[in-house]
Amino acid sequence: MRPTSYLSPFNNIPEVTSGISFSNDLTLSDCTLRDGEQQAGVVFTKEDKIAIAKLLDEMRIPEIEAGMPCNSQEDADAIAEITRLCKNSRITACVRGLERDFDLAADIGVWGVTISLPIGILQRKYKLKWDDDTYIRNMYHLTEYAKKKGLYVNLSPYDTTRAEPAFLDRVMTEAVRCGTIDRVRLVDTVGSANPEAIRYLARRIKGILGDKVWLEVHCHNDFGLAVASALAGAMGGAEVVSTTINGLGERSGNTSTEELLLALKLLYGKDLGIDLTRLTDVSNLVEKLSNTPLQKHKPVVGRHSFSHESGMVVAGVLEEPFVAEAYAPELVGAHREILIGKKSGAKSLEAKLNENGIHLPEEAVRELLTDVKNQALAVKRSLTDDEFFDLVRKYQ
Incomplete structure (x- = not known):
């Protein structure tokens, strides 16, 4: 059986692997339907959200953050329907620090809630306007209220990376203590x-949380480093990584x-049990429904991620695709394409002609x-x- 990838051997040398380890429980929470829709200009209808969620569920995405039910009745109805339809994915909703949000989430039947409670210095000063003790007191009250509603509780002290270190440590300590x-x-x-x-922050926080409370990491892509x-x-x-399809999300995305998923599986050998062959399908669906065109060279799912035009490159690819690819396009439900253009060579043209049962003399190919x-x-x-075959007809 032909291998599906050909990667750098340096990935596996002891000097590299000695500092790498992942939780045995590592899993993924996709928040395309919530943070993805928060991208400026993106609007998902109820039908859009259900279509995306059904495909994510078919792919066996472990957890779907389906939106904020407080946004509108349509959003609440969409989340309720997603909760009813999805059989493989746990469904969560994002809520504000208001009891009525928890009531609504519980009523529509979600498995859990993510409670947005900003902790960054600027967020607390200009948005929340709580002192330290008020923050802790409200955290206790809200999470206790959620538990009484039978909800899995995910506390999101967002803007975590710009929090005061001492107060962050205190919040994490209290997060364990409150139970x-x-x-x-x-x-x-x-x-x-x-x-x-x-x-560093993940290690610091896990050092406080221990095994009793899981940690999720949710990164934005303003410097192009979100995946890293x-x-x-x-x-x-x-234990949990939060992501969005196509990196959709506020500003530069998530x-x-x-x-x-590709980096975990191929570069680090960590398979989360998700059907990667549907990645191109779900990417295309989200691109269409979000009305947000992808870069053609977008990694993994871009239209030209497995396209080749340069004559020197194509000459190698025709002999062995891994000359110019790290993994087979079929792995993510895509296909390889040889483009004909300014950088093409004679071998590219011959391959294209042969695919279509056309043979031209060597001189005709050069012309x-x-x-x-x-x-x-x-x-x-x-x-x-x-356009290419219009030119070919001149030589037939």
């Missing part, structure tokens, strides 16, 4: 911490579900290649199949 918190979310709300800082930071948090002891390059320059892109 009503199942998980704490470490949130890099504006992507302002580097991966090393996230790993999420991996660092998992290496620091977090940790990308597809990139995180065709000149035509291809000239047209690609004129249109400033690679050629479509129709």
Whole structure:
């Protein structure tokens, strides 16, 4: 059986692997339907949310944060329907620090809630306006109230990476002491911490939480480091990684579900039991429903992630695809494509012609290649199949 990847051997040398470990319980929570929709300009209808959730459920995504039921009746109805339909995924809702939010979440039947309770210095000063003792007192009250409602409790002291260290330690200590918190979310709300800082914070927080309370890491991508930071948090002891399909989310987005899963499985050998062959399908669905076009070179699911045009590269790919790819496109439900354009070589054209049962003399191929390059320059892109075969007809 042909291997599905060909990776760097340096990944596995002791000098690299000695500092890497993950929780045996490591799992994933996808929050496309909540944080993904918070991206400016994105609107999901009830039908959109259900369609995305059903596909995530089919993929065996362990947990889906389905939205904020307080936003609208339609959102509440969507979350209730998702909770009813999904058989593989646990469904959670995000709530504010208001009892009526907990009542609504419990009424629509979600498994758990994520309680947004900002802890960053600026968040507390300008939004929450609570002193330290008030914060702790309300944390106790709200989490106790959630537990009485029969909900799994995930405390999200967001903007965690910009909190006062001493107060953060106090909150974590009280989170264990109160006995009503199942998980704490470490949130890099504006992507302002580097991966090393996230790993340090995860270790620091887990050192306080111990085994009684799980840790989740939720990273934003303002510096393009969300996946690296999420991996660092998992290496620091977090049991849950929070992600979104296509990295959708506020400002520059969140940790990308597809990139995180591929990195875990292939680069670190950590398989979360999720069906990766549906990643391209769910990416396409989210792209369409969010009306947010992907970069063509987006890792894992971009349209050109497995496309090749350069003649030198294609010559190698035709002999052995791993010359220019780390893993097979089929692994994520995609396919390889040879593009014809300015950078093509004769072998690219011959391969394309052979695929379609066309044989041209060597001299004709050389002339065709000149035509291809000239047209690609004129249109400033690679050629479509129709454009290419229009040129071919001249030589048949």
